[in-house]
Amino acid sequence: MIHPPQTSADSPADHPVSVRELLLARLDGSDLPQEVRSLLRKLLPGERARSTEGRAGPVQLRSITAAGWRGIGPRTVLELPPGPGLVVVAGPNGSGKSSFAEAAETALTGRNSRWEKRRAGDWKQGWRNLHSPDVEPEVSVELSVGGHGEPVTVRRTWYGAKVDEARTRAEGPDGSEQELDEIVDADTLDLARPFLPYSELGSMINGTLSDLHDAFFKLLGLELLAELDERVKDAVSECEKADKHEKQRTEQLRGELAELDDPRARDAVEALSGSRPDTGRVRALLASRSPAAEAELAGLRRQAGLTGPDLREVSGAVTRLREAAAGAEDARHGSAENARRLAMLLEAALDHRRRSPSPDCPVCGNAGQLDHAWAERARAEVERLQREAVEAEAALQEVTKARQALHDVIEPVPAWLQTHDSPLAELWRQWARCRSITDPAELAGRAERAAVALDEACRQVREDSVRRLADQDGEWQPMAVRLTDWLAVAEAAEAARARRPHVNKARAWLRTVINELRDERLRPFAERSQEVWQQLCEHSSVTLGSVTLAGTPGRGRVELGVTVDDMTAPAYSVMSQGELHSLALSLFLPRATHEASPFGFLVIDDPVQSMDPEKVEGLARVLDTVAKDRQVIVFTHDTRLQQAIDHLGIRATVLRVTRQTDSVVAVETVTDPVDQALSEARAISLDRWVPQDVADRVLPAMCRGAVEVACLMTARRRLRDEHGLSLREVEERIASVDRTKEYAALALLGDGQQNAQSAVERIRQGGWKLIESFNSGTHCALPTVEDRRQLVSDTQALVKAILRSGTVLTRVPAPANDGGTR
Structure with a gap:
């Protein structure tokens, strides 16, 4: 088991310390200026507590069942011994053993990682068993959940011909439906995934190291560091952008002012020249008129830049809403809506049957009507009706989306116009009130009319304001407006220049601390990976040294310190296929056996291929160690693993899978x-x-x-x-x-x-x-x-x-x- 450090040197061993607390402690103990500390505290995200309430654990496998799935035709059950221990599922290629491994992963996760990266056509055409077209496809796992080992079955069935036309449900021992999320947490299943398919053994180096990096980042609770680093980087970028924007605006405005034959323009050019523009001189130049005139001018400037609704955008949203409403109306009067209602009725009846011990019909009163056969027919009918109801549901969803899209383009009344009693203000209020209309037809009509009227009013006010500004000051006034806008840009740039040294110091300090905390939390995983590698590749000339994380989620990678006879080399260029498989296991096991994982089992598919006898013997020892407190299920066609287990005197349950004609698969326990x-x-x-x-x-x-x-x-x-x-x-x-x-x-x-x-x-x-x-x-x-x-x-x-x-x-x-x- 892996036990990542959860405490600092100054805290009791039984008091867990979060990454946020560790970061704040280091910040308090640093010699950074107060401004930098304040900046980092302001940017630091809040604590993200992961709730495990309602999640069951530990989880172990009791059995895996498949029917009409991949290489398995008629329904076949792979019974597994309970509790920790090593289970070897052996069988020749094509016997169907890997189909069991894929069935377990698909039932729990809804995906098959071995196939999802291959061509879509191969997977979509080959997921059903070809020899049993009449067998209803099904994969399921029976789990032992919680301290009392409550049996729960997670079953995935298909109601269509496509691989994604499936439904997953969890059932208690009495057949009652349970919430899957309360049994298996999807986030935990993704982070501590207990499945290692053969496809990932060889592709770990060139295919999934970035994914592994992101998984480790989350597993170690380092997302907060990544988010803080991103925020600090954005702050640096904002400072750079503000400075660059000011220089561009200054250069542009200086050229335009130089073309005016006006003493105020010449004064402004001088104020904008030099290494740093004189914002105080520009401000005094603009403040030369009376306050009343300045207030009037500010209002005119605001109105001169007034923009109303985008008629093209409004028209598109209105058209979409009308088309969606027409489609929903057609669906409402069609068979799809009736199917949806009937499906709801049948589901209500099924729910009544689950809750009531009596099979009597509560409507007609006939005894025994709601028996098991009726329930099976009703479930089949519900699935059929649900497929027919897709059209109605999609149409209703499209109406909701279209209505929201139209609401989104309706802007509220600007703050400065809210107290006005003018035709423009009233038209804008009528436009804003359209956001409260829910009826699609009424919304489309009123929004379309209000937008046209408001756009015309805005155009008239805008043109009138521009004319009045031009009348007041001729050519100078538009330039004064631009100088006022420039002042805001210059002040923002000035503040950014003052802030930038603090941001740079914050980022430099943070990068060092992130690396230290990341390496500190990763160290137990890295050490365990090295231990596994040494057991697997004891006689190899390739040595696995440090295992580190570089970069941040989405742009990170796992870096492997690999040497050959004490010479550093890239892993993928010096390792044999068997060593690559060993490396994949070395990286997989610490993650899958993390102490926070509720999964008390591992499923590993065909890890023996390409391994020489020494590595197979090392693999047997590694699996034996993990199986002390985990249920380890290994699928293999290679007899060398079983030989190594016998050779080392390791206790294991060996199950043999055989396949006869027409994909009839059998499982038997191999005795002494x-x-x-x-x-x-x-x-x-x-x-x-x-x-x-x-x-x-x-x-x-x-x-x-x-x-x-x-x-x-x-x-x-x-x-x-x-x-x-x-x-x-x-x-x-x-x-x-x-x-x-x-x-x-x-x-x-x-x-x-x-x-x-x-x-x-x-x-x-x-x-x-x-x-x-x-x-x-x-x-x-x-x-x-x-x-x-x-x-x-x-x-x-x-x-x-x-x-x-x-x-x-x-x-x-x-x-x-x-x-x-x-």
Whole structure:
């Protein structure tokens, strides 16, 4: 489990400190000027508390079910053992095992990350099983939720031919519908996603590092830092823009003033010249008239710049509203509206049935009418009617959007005009009152008329004001108006220039603090990633060093410190495919096992491909560690993972998926191979109807097979623990022998070429004679059932002795996992 630092050095270990509090503490302890501190406090966003109220946890998987989905035809259930532990779902390519992994992800998230980045046509045409067109597609997971393990089923069904025409619902053990958001929080599912599909194993470097960066940023609670950094950057940009805008306006205005033959214009040019314009001189120049005249002039300037409604925009919004209203009227009188009403009626009836224990109809009073069969027909009818009602609902939504769009273009009465008692003010009030009209037809008509009338009035007032301004001061007055506007720009630029040094200091300080806090919070994840990498790639020349976050959400990336023989290199250019897969696991596991995650399970699809034997053995160790407190479900077609699990003595439940014709998929639990071999031999020995010649040939061969399996299991432990051989070396040593006596020598002596007779006799008297009898089985008669039972009994005793001899060399086995085998 990952435990990111949640406290500062000065706070108690049990008192969580937010990123905002840490930032304020560092700000208080800094040597920044007071102006910079005040600026940062003003820009600092408020705390964003993440509410987990109503969210259940922890969540584990009980089963995965699929029907008519991908490689699975008829409905098939993959039962999973409860609680923490390692589960290996094995099967050859095309057996349907990955379809179970995709089914679990799709049921919970509504998406299939393996396919969503491929061509849309491939996914949309291939998501249904081709061999079972009549099977209703369905994927579901049965979850164990909360401390009491309440069973909840999350089911996704399809009502159309398209992959997105689906519905997801959560059901309690009694079939009652529950709110999915109260069981699985969508944000948490996105941040601590417990699914790692094969498609992400190889594409982690070149495809999803930016997404991983953003996920880590949120998971570590660093969004506040990103938002503050963006606000400070915007403040810097605003200062730069204000200064640039003032220079452009000054240069433009100076050129226009120079063309006027007016002493005031020449005075203004002098005031605007130099390295910094003289705003005080410009202000005095503009204030040379009386206050009353200045007030009148200000009013005229305001009216000269008056603009009314945009008739083109209003016309477009009115047209859209009328068309939407006509469409809604057609839908209201059509079958779509009736379908919607009928669907609501049926849903009400279904809701009544869920709430009432009686199946009697409350309307007609007939007994037993609302039974299970009626409910199934009603649900199907509701889904059909809902599809038909889409047209009516879309039309009503379009009316609402169109009405809002028209309301949005209606501007309120300007503040300076609100107290006026003039035709213009009254026309503007009539225009503003249109925002309170909800009837589409009335709104369209009145808004259209009011806009035309107001636009004409604004034009008349504007032209009259411009004429009166021109009459007052001729050519100078328009320039005075422009100088007044320029003053506002110049004052804003002056304030921005005074503020800019503080903003720059704030940004420089913040960048350093952001990097420190980000690295501090990421450090436990980075260390865990390095631990996983070392376990997976112990013998690799590639070393994973630092794991850091660079940039901010949307523009960030995860940076990986990768070296090859102490030489720095880009990860994607020096890593093999197996190392890329190992890297993906190293980055995935710390995120998915974060202590805040409510998901007590991980689903990993096909992580073994492209890994060499050492990495497979490292993978088995990593999975075993994670499975101590997580339910780890691994899908693979590669038998090497199971071999590594056996080799290391790791306890795991192994489920085998097989696929027959027409996509008929079956799941079975793989039992202990020794027990399985003995059980099969015992069944033959007890069958009185097995012919004598068959029993004489088959039974010794089956017993020999049980002994050889026990020898192989013991040999793997001995060669690993006593001789220190790797998985590759162990398998090479095993492949060098092919006779039962050699297997026994390899198991008991570690060398298949030695004579194991005394070693066998030491652990089981008569054992060597039994092994020799296997090789002469065709000449050994087993005339009675008792003879056959005795052979199996002797074989079982020898097998136990061989396995016991290997157990002495190894650690004491962990307690057996319920329902699991090793």
